[in-house]
Amino acid sequence: MAAGTYNFTIEQGATFSRLLTLKENDSVMNLTGYSAASQMRLSHDTSTVAGTITATITNASAGQITLSMTSTATGNIEEGIYVYDIEITASSGAVTRILQGKVTLTPQVTR
Numbered sequence: 046m047a048a049g050t051y052n053f054t055i056e057q058g059a060t061f062s063r064l065l066t067l068k069e070n071d072s073v074m075n076l077t078g079y080s081a082a083s084q085m086r087l088s089h090d091t092s093t094v095a096g097t098i099t100a101t102i103t104n105a106s107a108g109q110i111t112l113s114m115t116s117t118a119t120g121n122i123e124e125g126i127y128v129y130d131i132e133i134t135a136s137s138g139a140v141t142r143i144l145q146g147k148v149t150l151t152p153q154v155t156r
Contacts, residue, residue, distance in 0.1 A: 048143055049143065050144070050145055050146045051145075051146045053146070053148060054149045054151060055114065055122075056119065056151050056153070057120055057122065057124055057150055059153070060114070060119070061098075061112070061113060061119055062111065062113045064103070064109060064110075065110045065111075065112065065131075066107065066108050066109050066110075067109075067143060073107055073108040074108045075106055075108065076108055076109075076110070076133065077105040078105075078135060078136040079105070079133045079134060079135055079136070080102065080133070081100035081101065081132070081134075082100055082131070083099075083129060083132070084130070085097075085098060085122070085128070085129045086127060086128055087125070087128075088128060095127050096121075096122045097114075098113070098131075099112070100112055100131055101113070110131070120153060122150050123150070124151060124152040126147055126150075127149075127150065128145070128147055128148075129147070129148050130142050130144065131144040131145070
C-alpha cells in the first residue's frame with residue numbers, strides 16, 4: 046500500500062484533534078495489534094523534530110486512528126510549513142507509512 050498524501054492546518058496554541066479511518070482496497074483495515082506514530086519536521090532531511098503528533102489507534106476493528114496535540118504542544122511550535130508522516134507498526138515489527146504531507150502551523154494571537 047502506497048502512502049496517501051494529505052495536507053492540513055494546525056492552529057498554534059489551540060488543541061488539535063483529527064480522526065482518520067484507514068482503508069485498504071475500499072475496506073476498513075483492522076488495526077488490532079498495531080501501533081501508530083507521527084512526527085513533524087521543517088524538512089525531510091532535518092534531524093530535529095518540530096513536533097510530535099500523538100497517533101492513537103482508537104478503534105482497531107474500525108481502522109480508526111486519532112491524531113492529537115495539546116494546546117501547549119501546538120503553542121510551542123513556531124509558525125510555518127512542516128512535513129509530516131504517519132506510520133503504523135504491526136506486532137511483527139513491520140512498519141508501513143500510511144499518510145504524508147505538509148502541515149501549516151498558523152500563528153496564535155491570543156496568549
